[in-house]
Amino acid sequence: MKKKIRVLVVDDSAVVRQSLSSILESDPGIEVMGTAADPIIAVKKIMKEIPDVITLDIEMPRMDGLTFLRKIMSQHPIPVVVISSLTTEGTEVAMKALEYGASEIIGKPAMNAAQFINESKIMLCDAVKAAAQVKLKRRKIATPVATTVKPKYSADVILNKASSFKQIIDTDKVVVLGASTGGTEAIRNFLKELPPKVPGIAIVQHMPEGFTKSFANSLNNICDLEVKEAENGDKLYQGRVLIAPGSKHMLLKRVGKEYMVEVKEGPLVNRHRPSVDVLFRSAARYAGNNATGFILTGMGNDGAKGLLELKESGAHTVAQDEASSVVFGMPKEAIKLDAAEKIMALDKMAGYLLSRLG
Numbered sequence: 001m002k003k004k005i006r007v008l009v010v011d012d013s014a015v016v017r018q019s020l021s022s023i024l025e026s027d028p029g030i031e032v033m034g035t036a037a038d039p040i041i042a043v044k045k046i047m048k049e050i051p052d053v054i055t056l057d058i059e060m061p062r063m064d065g066l067t068f069l070r071k072i073m074s075q076h077p078i079p080v081v082v083i084s085s086l087t088t089e090g091t092e093v094a095m096k097a098l099e100y101g102a103s104e105i106i107g108k109p110a111m112n113a114a115q116f117i118n119e120s121k122i123m124l125c126d127a128v129k130a131a132a133q134v135k136l137k138r139r140k141i142a143t144p145v146a147t148t149v150k151p152k153y154s155a156d157v158i159l160n161k162a163s164s165f166k167q168i169i170d171t172d173k174v175v176v177l178g179a180s181t182g183g184t185e186a187i188r189n190f191l192k193e194l195p196p197k198v199p200g201i202a203i204v205q206h207m208p209e210g211f212t213k214s215f216a217n218s219l220n221n222i223c224d225l226e227v228k229e230a231e232n233g234d235k236l237y238q239g240r241v242l243i244a245p246g247s248k249h250m251l252l253k254r255v256g257k258e259y260m261v262e263v264k265e266g267p268l269v270n271r272h273r274p275s276v277d278v279l280f281r282s283a284a285r286y287a288g289n290n291a292t293g294f295i296l297t298g299m300g301n302d303g304a305k306g307l308l309e310l311k312e313s314g315a316h317t318v319a320q321d322e323a324s325s326v327v328f329g330m331p332k333e334a335i336k337l338d339a340a341e342k343i344m345a346l347d348k349m350a351g352y353l354l355s356r357l358g
Contacts, residue, residue, distance in 0.1 A: 004031040005132045008051040010042045010068075011035075011083065012060045016108065020055060020083065020124070027125040039068035046078070053079045053131045055124075056102070058093050066097060073101035079131035081124075083108055084211075091214040098184050103131035103326075107208035122271050123208070130181040130299035133327045155277040155306065158249050158266050162285045162313075171290045173199040174236065174259055175353065176252065176283040176310070178276025180206040180298025182326025184215060186346050187296070191223045191241065193350030198225070198357070199292075200236035200259055202244075202252055202283070204274045206298065209247035216243040232263040244274035251282035259287070270302035276330070280306025289314030292356065294349060295340070297325040301333035308339035316356060318342045318349060 009020050009032060017035040024030045033051055036042035038060045054072070058065035065082070072078055081104045084094040094105045104127040155161070175198070179186055183205045191201075207215060213229040219241070220227040228234075230242035230250050236259040244250035249269065251262040262282075269275035276295065280303060283291045293310040295303045297320055311317045319331040319340035324347070334340050344352060 002029065004029055005128060006031050006033040006052045007128055008033055008042060008045060008054045009035040010039065010054060010060070010065075011057040012037050013057075016057070016083075023121050023124055024055075024128065026121065030125060030128060039063040039065070042068065046076075050076075051078065053081060053128050055081045055083050055106075055128070056097075058082060058084050058097065066093065066100060069097055069100050069102060077101065077136040079103045079134045079136065081106055081127045081131050091211050094211060095184075095214045095218055103127075103134045103181060105208060105211055107210060119268060122268065126271060126299070127181075130327055130329075133299060133329070134181060135326060155269055155275065155281045158264070158269060158275070158278045159251060159281050159285070161281060161309065171254070171257055171287070172238070172259065173290050173292070173357065174252065174283065174287045175199050175201040175292050175294070176203075176279055176287075177201060177294040177296065178204045178279060178298075178303040178306070178330070179296035180272075180300065180302070180327070180330060182297035186320070186326070188219060188222070189346060190294075190296075190349055191219055191225060191227070194223070194225060194353070196224045196239040198353070199238060201225075201241040202230075202236055202250065202261060202279060203241060204244045204250060204276045204279045204303075206272050206274070206276075206302070207246045209245070212243050212246045216241075219243075230261050230263055233260060235260050244279065247273055249274050249278045251278060252286055253282065254286040270300065272300075272302050276303030277306035280310050284309040284313040284315065287313075287315070291315040292353060293317045294320075295331050295334050296320045296346070297327055298330040299327045300329050303330050304333035304337055304339060307334045308337045311339050311341065316341055318344060318352065320349075321345050 011017050021032045080102045082097045082102045216229040227241040319334045322328040324345040
């Protein structure tokens with residue numbers, strides 16, 4: 001039998017602890033080994049039995065989640081999935097948690113409609129499975145075999161695949177990038193190396209609604225580029241980076257010689273919204289040989305087929321190598337499809353892009 005991922009749920013709300021436990025236990029590959037009402041209780045449980053993954057609320061009595069997270073990562077690193085509210089303050093603190101070493105951020109599951117409950121289950125269980133595969137610096141954790149689940153939908157539900165690709169002439173260059181687990185830090189490092197005069201960059205980072213705006217703002221503060229959460233109709237031009245908003249798909253479009261993005265509702269694609277496949281397919285259709293596509297660290301296969309479509313359209317395509325990936329899932333799947341022209345370490349990507357621009 002496959003080894004189950006053992007999870008410790010830490011939250012001060014008994015209702016939330018029960019709800020999270022129920023959702024996680026519904027997945028045959030996950031076992032809730034216990035719950036804790038605050039970090040002090042959690043520490044006592046960890047001393048007796050070390051979990052594979054911790055789900056962690058940020059705002060709790062006796063010790064806040066960030067303090068607990070920093071102690072874990074500095075002493076005995078364990079993969080942590082942060083479960084945060086969607087308040088402005090909550091999203092900012094959750095972004096800080098990623099800097100402190102949290103593997104994933106998930107919004108607190110909605111319990112008011114069957115669709116939202118189902119999507120919350122998918123996102124929470126996938127986040128825990130991804131976290132269990134994260135490579136930690138100070139503690140080696142056995143990588144469990146992820147439960148294979150067929151994607152609910154492909155990119156076809158948002159945009160049909162083009163039957164053929166035309167060479168696009170006299171159009172500005174554009175960059176599209178997709179990432180998931182470990183992607184926030186990878187994207188940060190990539191963008192920090194780029195000067196203002198680079199092509200427009202459209203990014204899908206798997207992240208819940210409400211958190212992408214804080215993520216974009218944090219990037220805007222440290223980069224020489226203009227970074228913002230995308231809004232429908234935003235133009236994409238030199239020196240600008242648009243981050244797909246959580247819970248919405250983002251497509252690249254072209255009007256004349258100008259690029260813009262379309263932000264739209266839709267079902268989960270490859271178990272995600274936003275989906276990398278959706279962005280990549282639209283870039284293959286509307287940018288083609290003028291595009292460069294990057295697929296970075298993350299669990300699952302979202303973006304693999306889209307990167308292949310980019311390659312078939314004449315675009316340049318790059319996958320992150322295993323050594324520099326936090327989770328070698330998405331790049332690995334793209335490489336299996338022979339979708340990547342280049343496979344390289346994260347710290348080589350900015351230089352590669354700049355060399356291509358001449």
